[in-house]
């Protein structure tokens with residue numbers, strides 16, 4: 001299980017401010033995009049990818065503290081998004097079976 005230290009992240013926000021930390025979250029998301037791109041080009045950037053994932057997870061922890069986003073709010077969205085994914089998968093698979101007949 002992945003864990004972040006929420007008290008530490010709250011202290012970082014208190015020290016540097018929510019505005020700066022929000023900007024850093026944007027920057028970390030950009031660095032993750034670059035890491036994914038490098039992996040897709042077939043180079044061995046696995047360690048870089050895991051580092052950028054860690055940065056984004058930390059930054060998202062801060063973002064949630066800054067804007068007061070609760071577990072419930074996120075879990076509700078995850079449920080909705082995954083239900084939609086499930087429907088999309090079911091539709092695609094039905095279409096595949098139809099094309100075989």
Ligand SMILES: [Mg+2]
Pocket residue numbers: 028031032051052055
């Ligand atoms: Mg980074």
